[in-house]
Amino acid sequence: MKAGIYGAAGYTGLELIGLLNQHPEFEICFATSDNYAGQKYQGITFSTSADADASTVDLVFLCTPHGVSAPLAARSLDAGAKVVDLSADLRMKTADAYQQWYGHTHPVPALLPTPYGLPELNRPNLIRQNCIANPGCYPTTTLLGLAPLAKAKAIRAGANLIVDAKSGVSGAGRQPKVDILFSEVFGDFKPYNVGRKHRHVGEIEQELHALNPNLGTLIFSPHLIPIDRGLLATSYVPLAEGWTLENVRQIYESAYADEPLVTLLPAGETARVKEVANTNGAMISLHAATPDTVIVVSVLDNLRKGAASQAVQNANLMLNLPETMGLLI
């Protein structure tokens, strides 16, 4: 299979190059970066986006910024390539929701709604698709952590859902800015956009409410961890009547028993970043808080299952390859 990558010199794009180089079926035909054109990474030479031709490949990965991706998706589809969009452009179901969270008109509303590429939740809608919206890193972590409870109606209807999330710095991208310089971040730890300000709030709520429309409001506080990669979400879940940690554990066991990329840790163990950094999988641990509250800790590598390896997982589904091809090492 021939693949192209747009925006390949950001952290997500570089990660994709590494993954596709090891994938038995994909060949990278182009990897664009207007800033780095002519330079090499892992044997791949970056080209300008003008020099890339989507009609020469089976599938393109869009690692371009939101606002740029959607028009590129439309052109690539017209050229006959399948599209995995790693930006936020195709994640919201409606142009109105996009405008609400991203602050500008959707560039190509005709593309909406696009199937949401979280295979563990939405697999049947992804197979042989032509265009998929790859989820955000915070939404993937949070949704893998909460979906079994949401589907089972185990969350108290209408109650606030508190998710305290922490991400490594690569999640902030590779554009040089003062606040992600090494000397600024070293030795620090801080929250940002707490409450309901982060754009991923809209995406998480949309998907949670699709699973269970009676859920309450999401309170979401991201923090910056002084590490390069890894994302951990600590979710505080008020349980509906009749639910206990024990039957909560059972629904996670059935939800993830056959998922090769999601590991439910046994009771007594706690999910942590180091176990998933540089891997393609997510891990989840469940913890007692009070009789009516459980704590779910979910963790993954923001550049892998939170971005690039999930994009490959989606690409495998779109091209009817084994879903985890190239992802289980």
Added chain:
Amino acid sequence: MKAGIYGAAGYTGLELIGLLNQHPEFEICFATSDNYAGQKYQGITFSTSADADASTVDLVFLCTPHGVSAPLAARSLDAGAKVVDLSADLRMKTADAYQQWYGHTHPVPALLPTPYGLPELNRPNLIRQNCIANPGCYPTTTLLGLAPLAKAKAIRAGANLIVDAKSGVSGAGRQPKVDILFSEVFGDFKPYNVGRKHRHVGEIEQELHALNPNLGTLIFSPHLIPIDRGLLATSYVPLAEGWTLENVRQIYESAYADEPLVTLLPAGETARVKEVANTNGAMISLHAATPDTVIVVSVLDNLRKGAASQAVQNANLMLNLPETMGLLI
């Protein structure tokens, strides 16, 4: 004033040596460490605890482990020295509560209750005292963050209080253990003792309920940040009827307007570890979440305002020195 330090070669003890060396009124007469006896730190030579004589000093700081501190406090008081105990031994009001959280009988129940040394909350009870329980690092951070709301009855009665806390690694002490080796912690981020397992839960609830007995259950999740020092708590507070972020801000403004060691950040700014590391102060920022929930971020250096500099602040009060002497640099 002559001071002695027991258990001076742990992180808290080393920090105290640095602070007392700069303090205009204190002279360190002994600093004990059975492991490091004979070695020097900042001009002070460690002695064995057997060689230390509390009767030669005005005040002793106990940086010894819980279980060891209380008997040492009793002996030091008998010898005529005032005592600041930085361990947990004197923090709980009753021997029963101590047994519940620490799993063994209190070694010297006659010392209970001891005044709780959080000056911003309890100043009148600390002046000229002979014995003070220095608060834990998590409790100091959490209580400075929540006390104004608790006192004002602004927290919804009976509702769960969720505090998601994160600490630098020095909080785990200086005893060599595999899980705090550099190569274990580097690149990692993880929760531990989440829910209601951490011993500081008892201490925080005791003090919060003293301010307002109608408060609900504390859910408290500590995490380990891969940095050496700093502690940040993100508290999710359900508001009582009639309270808004605006009037919440007013009560913090009055609570801390005259507190030299606590800074309330203006709206739009966010508390972060780097601003308080290696300082003696705490910082607090307030954030909107939903109409009925505010987020309080409180932050301090776990070895300073979370331990050693708060101990000096208490010692100043006990000896009727200016409270912040040696602490405002």
Added chain:
Amino acid sequence: MKAGIYGAAGYTGLELIGLLNQHPEFEICFATSDNYAGQKYQGITFSTSADADASTVDLVFLCTPHGVSAPLAARSLDAGAKVVDLSADLRMKTADAYQQWYGHTHPVPALLPTPYGLPELNRPNLIRQNCIANPGCYPTTTLLGLAPLAKAKAIRAGANLIVDAKSGVSGAGRQPKVDILFSEVFGDFKPYNVGRKHRHVGEIEQELHALNPNLGTLIFSPHLIPIDRGLLATSYVPLAEGWTLENVRQIYESAYADEPLVTLLPAGETARVKEVANTNGAMISLHAATPDTVIVVSVLDNLRKGAASQAVQNANLMLNLPETMGLLI
């Protein structure tokens, strides 16, 4: 092929478990750790060393400390297993040299000399061998960097050779000690055992002088980098008459052209830790200093090419498997 690992819960042993789990031909039959017996890592349950039986496997890897390894090697050979010893016990050619650098009598002098397992220098002597001494991390880095010059007699005879080396903290092992606690190392950088004190000096000189007996004295200064893994050596090489950076480059190009695990970087690029961390290869860059001096920068992952993956490379040779089987990902 059946493999056993003694001392499997240290950093080198854990790394070996990971590598062997991915190796197409090896099956781990036992992995011993008296401290962690009964616990699991990557699907392998640690057993006590008493429960391990070398006669049940084709090859054992010894990740045990020096002093312990040699007797275990003798017993394992007697039991019919091949042996890769990752400790220092079998690296020195004579018991006298061992005594000089390790300060005690060699436990099993009959095993000396053992073939030195640096395949890029010594491949013909390793194939189908029964027992191999796996080189140290600093020696591997330094020797890969200097061997082409030493063999070509391009180093000025008798001149001091200065190697300024820097290692990640995992090189110090996993036994808990205060000086490798996270809070001690974080934010620090320091040399240790500078000059001719580090035990690896003897090993490096032995191998360099075997390539060219006219070489001068090694001055070797290791430093501790606050990262978990990676090792970089900056070597300052006085050139013999007639040598220039250009012809130096040529001998490296021929030395490493066909070595899959050693990369010579093109002129203008500089070797760095990040490119080799978590890989099985080494990288080398060459730099002009003065007309009669070149600087060689060599770099590898101390737990991989500096220990565990080199052990697998040796094991492949001993068992007549393709040398890089399981190592090129």
Added chain:
Amino acid sequence: MKAGIYGAAGYTGLELIGLLNQHPEFEICFATSDNYAGQKYQGITFSTSADADASTVDLVFLCTPHGVSAPLAARSLDAGAKVVDLSADLRMKTADAYQQWYGHTHPVPALLPTPYGLPELNRPNLIRQNCIANPGCYPTTTLLGLAPLAKAKAIRAGANLIVDAKSGVSGAGRQPKVDILFSEVFGDFKPYNVGRKHRHVGEIEQELHALNPNLGTLIFSPHLIPIDRGLLATSYVPLAEGWTLENVRQIYESAYADEPLVTLLPAGETARVKEVANTNGAMISLHAATPDTVIVVSVLDNLRKGAASQAVQNANLMLNLPETMGLLI
């Protein structure tokens, strides 16, 4: 004394603000930053450079880039202010040397030569001066380490001098660039500009040769440490006939016995970054290598004794204040 800072929002400028805020005699009258104008740091509001008026202050600190500083120095002197230039503009003695190392014509050659502000070497020429060139961070570290030997003619004439230096990332400045982003540097360690490429080579050689014109060529290899602050130089010094580690130690003892900001460590101790980070002093340790070579390890905080606190030390001398006023805490 009234002080102004030009270029105050870089790391050196921010550090100066902190130091001057604690200095008993200085008042900051302006701190310019065109990018951050209107924002506050430690109580000081940045102004544009256009709004700053050097005629209103006793002394200005120039934290502006090289090329910008010299004209600003000239204008400030004309306006009646004394000048400490922290850039490289005034460090070289001649415009030719400046051109050689900085690649462009000197902007104000009439200012050359300017007294070189390394008080421990050059104190008599700094008192009551109007304009001083504040040394670079690598030169300060290297010169404090080598000057006693150079002055005593203890270094073998004509022999190459090898200095392997390592710096924290703040030395690279606060302008956002990809290669100093957190995620690029985290987990890495690398040399850069090795040999004789770094601009500080010219400055170090100029000052060493002023102490002893018979010294040989400097080989200088800087490396980037993944920490925010701190600089360590490992210098390999070939000794002249008759010199030994013992008499070398004596000349360091006399050189630094009365220097409050330079500490010679006792035999057996090793200089390290952590001891000097966030302090105004330097530390030096001496180590045996071979009978004719010693190793000098020198260390300081690149933003303090390597930049801002040395600038304050110079300012104190220029204004005839006690040299260490505000610097001994």
